[in-house]
Every structure is written in C-alpha cells, then in structure tokens.
Amino acid sequence: MTVVDQPRQLVRYGSPTGRWVLFATVLGSALTFIDATVVNIALPHIGREFHAGAAALQWTVNGYTLSLASLILLGGSLGDRFGRRRVFVTGVIWFAAASLLCGLAPNVQVLIAARVVQGIGGALLTPGSLAILEASFHPDDRGRAIGAWSGLGGIAGALGPFLGGWLVQVSTWRLVFLINAPLAAAVVAVALRHIPESRDPHAARSLDVPGVVLAAASLGGLTYGFTAWPTNGPGSAGVATSLSVGVAALIGFVFTERRSAHPMLPLDVFRSRAFTAANLATFAVYAALGGVFFLVVLNLQVVAGYSALAAGTAMLPITVLMLLLSARSGALAQRIGPRLPMTFGPLVCAAAMLLFSRIGPHAFYPATVLPAVIVLGLGTSLNVAPLTATALGSLDESRAGIASGVNNAVARAAGLLAVAVLPLAAGLGTGSLTNPATLAPVYRTSMYICAGLLVAGSIIAAVAIPTRLTRPREPQNREMHCAITGPPLRADSNT
Incomplete structure (x- = not known):
C-alpha cells in the first residue's frame, strides 16, 4: 500500500522538520491519552457539583469512549482517503472545541453530550498520528520515529494523572478540559507548517456508512441498556428496547460487513485463529x-479518603514499569513465542485484582495500594506487548492497518462495556458511586469480577495462541483496503 503522495516529502529523523512532526503527533496523541485518565480523577468532584448519580458519572466516561470506539476505524479510512494531515488537524480542532464545551458545561447533561462530541474528535486524530509518522519519515527512520512517539507518549500518559489531580485539587475539575485548548492550538500550528500531506491513492472511494451506523447503534444500545438497568430494572421498556436495539444492530453489522464491497471490518480476518484468539484475549x-482504572481512582477518593492529587499519582508506577519493561517483554515474546507471556501476564494481573480488593477506608499507600499497583504494572508489562504484536503479526503485512484498527477498537469497546456492566454486575442497584457505604462493596466485588476476566484471558491465550507466530501470506493479486495505517512491522517497511 502506498502511503505518501510524493517521495520528496519524506523527512529524516534528525532534521528540524522531523522533530516538528514528532512534536505535533506526540502532543496530539497525548491530548487523548491524558484526557482518558484525568477524567476518572475528576469524577467525584463532577458528581458533587452536579449532584450526578451513578449513571451520569458512567456516561461521563462512556460518552467519550462510545463515539471513539464506534468511529476510530472510520477515522483511519477518512485519513487514507482525504489526507492524513487534514483529518488529523480537523480532529485536533474538533477535540479542542468539544473540550471547551466540557469545561464550560452548566450541567451534567451538557457535559455528557460534549464528551460524545469530544470522542468524535479523538476518533479523527488518534489513528492519524501513527499514520503520519509512517507516511512522513524516510523508511530508514520510521522505526526510530515510532519508538520515540511511543516513549514520549508514555511519559505524557504518566504525567497526565499527576497534572489532572493537581488541577482538580488546586483549582477546579473544569481545567482538566480547558487546558486542552492551548495545547491543541500548538499542535495545529505546527502540523500546518511542518507535516507533509499524504493519502493512500488506492483507498476505497466509498465509505462503509451502514457499518459505522450499525456499530455505533450496537455499542450505544448495549451501553445505555446496561447503564440504565440498575435504576430502572431489566423489565423497563427503555432497558429492554435499548438492549434489543443493541443486539439487533450487532447482528445487522455482521451481516452488512459480510456483504459490503469495502467493509469497515473485513470479517475474513477472523479466519486466522491467532488473530481471533488475540482479540478475544484483548477483550477480556x-x-x-x-474497570480497574475507572473504579480504583474513584475508590481511593470516595472510600479511602485520598485527595485528587494523591489518587491521580497512585497508579503512576504502572506507567513507569511499562516504560521500563514493555520493550523487554516484547523481545522475550519474540524469542520464546507469545503464548507463555500472554498466559502468565493476565494471571499476574488477576493477582493484582485481589490485592486491589483490599483497599478500604484510610488505606495506607505503601502497605495496601502500592503492592497492588506494582503487581499490576508487572502483569501488564508482561502481557501488553506480546498481545499487540500477536494481533498485528497474525495477518499478512499488507493488512497491518486493519489488524491494528480492529485490535484498538476491540480494546476500547471492552473498556466501554466494562464501565457500563461492572457496577450492575457488582450489585450497585440505585446507589451512588460517590457514597462510600455504597461504593465499597461494589468496588470489592468488581475487583473479583475483573480477576475472573483476566483468568479467562489467560485461558484463551493458553488454548488458542500459537507457540510460534507465523505470518500468513496473502495472494499477490488480492485487493486490500486498510482502514487505519498501523505502525510498520519492520523498520524498512514501505507498505
């Protein structure tokens, strides 16, 4: 697949233009990375100011994730067709405008609506950042550029909770959103001046609009139904209708993608047993x-009595451990195969869930919280890199874009449904997530459920992930459409 319009537009890693391209893509991606984490820190303050119930707080998180998960594959397709810089910049501007609306929201209903709009901007800019790196840099420098993007993005993700907690504690939760505007302005200015435009001349000329609509309807119907269930009950017309619409839309999505000439999700990718298993494990x-990142930070503030800043930085060791160990974990999986790391990594994480379940009132961080955080960091470091590499490497290299996009969408949809379903499954009922007496037992049960999901992920890996991953070869005359241009699997990749 051709990823640039003209070879003369390629930039070198050490050049001034290369540094500016990295700056824009890293900072643009960081907007979504940081926003996804700091909002959880602000939830107790949002709940108190707006007198918001559990469902409203769940939708404050899920409104963003719903539109992002539904449209991220479309965002990659739009970049391939209309220009990756153009769609990236549009997404950044859209994201910033929605962030301003979030920060100025007069009530929780406007905040939720703005979060949905914000997710649309995230879906436009998120796939564009990696695609721009692959399209802009010389083949000899792409590996270094993507490595730098990953490392710097990890640092931004680590600083996000600290910054968010500090802003909430010293000022107001609204600054968590308002700070995005000046950062976005810097990204747009640099992108327009320094990022060369690129597109895929072989991209499909038609977009899979029915697939997009049905995917959004499915995720939206299921999320709304499960979120409203604790308050309204399973027999209410709204819950039953919403869940029915979600299931029907999911069936319609599968049927549509099977018949579409240019599907958003080509179903034939699931003929690969390794790819299917990797995505099932990803979902679990x-x-x-x-569920953990939604509930732990909330529990630390509401039940354990931590400040927003302390709760925001409590999970920081996870990011540090992943920065230090993920590359080594990937190298280990390449040497011994992905099955063992993907089997034992989730089991380590499951042990961390049992440690997290102990966090109660006045929990002492070094003795109660930190051990759980470290164990979770070790487990995720062992599992995430092999999991991603398996999802990408299970298909032919020409389909790396769709492999990356599907895996990304599966991960986000899993998080979306977890936030909707976990409080219901843990017995929240009509209680409030900002009431310590209500949250404490719901939190503890949720950690046990999360441990069970991780054990399920481990079993899937042990049974279905191959010991050695062999990339399949596609027929040379087969037409391909990549919805998202993923990172090259070799530093010299030109596809």
Whole structure:
C-alpha cells in the first residue's frame, strides 16, 4: 500500500522538520491519552457539583469512549482517503472545541453530550498520528520515529494523572478540559507548517456508512441498556428496547460487513485463529483494565479518603514499569513465542485484582495500594506487548492497518462495556458511586469480577495462541483496503 503522495516529502529523523512532526503527533496523541485518565480523577468532584448519580458519572466516561470506539476505524479510512494531515488537524480542532464545551458545561447533561462530541474528535486524530509518522519519515527512520512517539507518549500518559489531580485539587475539575485548548492550538500550528500531506491513492472511494451506523447503534444500545438497568430494572421498556436495539444492530453489522464491497471490518480476518484468539484475549484483558482504572481512582477518593492529587499519582508506577519493561517483554515474546507471556501476564494481573480488593477506608499507600499497583504494572508489562504484536503479526503485512484498527477498537469497546456492566454486575442497584457505604462493596466485588476476566484471558491465550507466530501470506493479486495505517512491522517497511 502506498502511503505518501510524493517521495520528496519524506523527512529524516534528525532534521528540524522531523522533530516538528514528532512534536505535533506526540502532543496530539497525548491530548487523548491524558484526557482518558484525568477524567476518572475528576469524577467525584463532577458528581458533587452536579449532584450526578451513578449513571451520569458512567456516561461521563462512556460518552467519550462510545463515539471513539464506534468511529476510530472510520477515522483511519477518512485519513487514507482525504489526507492524513487534514483529518488529523480537523480532529485536533474538533477535540479542542468539544473540550471547551466540557469545561464550560452548566450541567451534567451538557457535559455528557460534549464528551460524545469530544470522542468524535479523538476518533479523527488518534489513528492519524501513527499514520503520519509512517507516511512522513524516510523508511530508514520510521522505526526510530515510532519508538520515540511511543516513549514520549508514555511519559505524557504518566504525567497526565499527576497534572489532572493537581488541577482538580488546586483549582477546579473544569481545567482538566480547558487546558486542552492551548495545547491543541500548538499542535495545529505546527502540523500546518511542518507535516507533509499524504493519502493512500488506492483507498476505497466509498465509505462503509451502514457499518459505522450499525456499530455505533450496537455499542450505544448495549451501553445505555446496561447503564440504565440498575435504576430502572431489566423489565423497563427503555432497558429492554435499548438492549434489543443493541443486539439487533450487532447482528445487522455482521451481516452488512459480510456483504459490503469495502467493509469497515473485513470479517475474513477472523479466519486466522491467532488473530481471533488475540482479540478475544484483548477483550477480556482490557475489559478488566477498563474497570480497574475507572473504579480504583474513584475508590481511593470516595472510600479511602485520598485527595485528587494523591489518587491521580497512585497508579503512576504502572506507567513507569511499562516504560521500563514493555520493550523487554516484547523481545522475550519474540524469542520464546507469545503464548507463555500472554498466559502468565493476565494471571499476574488477576493477582493484582485481589490485592486491589483490599483497599478500604484510610488505606495506607505503601502497605495496601502500592503492592497492588506494582503487581499490576508487572502483569501488564508482561502481557501488553506480546498481545499487540500477536494481533498485528497474525495477518499478512499488507493488512497491518486493519489488524491494528480492529485490535484498538476491540480494546476500547471492552473498556466501554466494562464501565457500563461492572457496577450492575457488582450489585450497585440505585446507589451512588460517590457514597462510600455504597461504593465499597461494589468496588470489592468488581475487583473479583475483573480477576475472573483476566483468568479467562489467560485461558484463551493458553488454548488458542500459537507457540510460534507465523505470518500468513496473502495472494499477490488480492485487493486490500486498510482502514487505519498501523505502525510498520519492520523498520524498512514501505507498505
């Protein structure tokens, strides 16, 4: 697949233009990375200011994730067709405008609506950052550029909770959103001046609009139904209708993608047993992680009595451990095969869930919280890199884009549904997530459920992930459409 319009546009890693391209893509991606973490820290303050119930707080998180998960594959397709810089810049501007609306929201209903709009911007800019790196840099420098993007993005993700906790504690939760505007302005200015435009001349000329609509309807119907269930009950017309729409839309999505000439999700990718297993494991693992990162920070503030800043930095060792160990874990999986790391990594994470379940009132960080955080960091470091590499490497290299996009969408959909379902499954009922007496037992049960999901992910890996991954070869005359341009699997890749 051709990823640039003209070879003369390629930039070198050490050049001034190369550094500016890295700056724009890293900072643009960091907007979404940081926002996804700091909002959890602000939830107790949002709940108190708006007198918001559990469902409203869940939708404050899920409104963003819903639109992002539904549209991220479309965002990659739009970049391939209309220009990656153009769609990236549009996404950044869209994200910033929605962030301003979030920060100025007069009530929780406007905040949720703005979060949905913000997710649309995230879906436009997120796939564009890696695609721009692959399209802009010389083949000899792409590996270094993507490595730098990953490392710097990890640092941004580590600083995000600290910054968010500090802003909430010294000022107001609204600054968590308002700070995005000046950062976005810097990204747009640099991108327009320094990032060369690129597109895929072989991209499909038609977009899979029915697939997009049905995917959004499916995720939205299921999320709304499960979120409303604790308050309204399973017999209410709204819950039953919403869940029915979600299931029907999911069936319609599968049927549509099977018949579409240019599907958003080509179903033939699931003929690969390794790819299917990797995505099933991704769903189980990321559902658990989505629940953990939603509930632990909330529990630390509401039940354990931590400040927003302390709760925001409590999980920081996880990011540090992943920065230090993920590359080594990937190298280990390449040497011994992905099955063992993907089997034992989730089991280590499951042990961390049992440690997290002990966090109660006045929990002492070094003795109660830190051990759970370290064990979770070790487990995720062992599992995430092999999991991602298996999902990408299970298909022919020409389909790396769709492999990356599907895996990304599966992970985000898992987190979305986890936030909707976990409080219901843990027995929240009509209680409030900002009430310590209500949250404490729900939190503890949720950690046990997350442990079970991680064990399920481990079993899937042990049974279905091959000991050695062999990339299949596609017929040379087969037409391909990549919805998202993923990172090259070799530093010299030109596809």
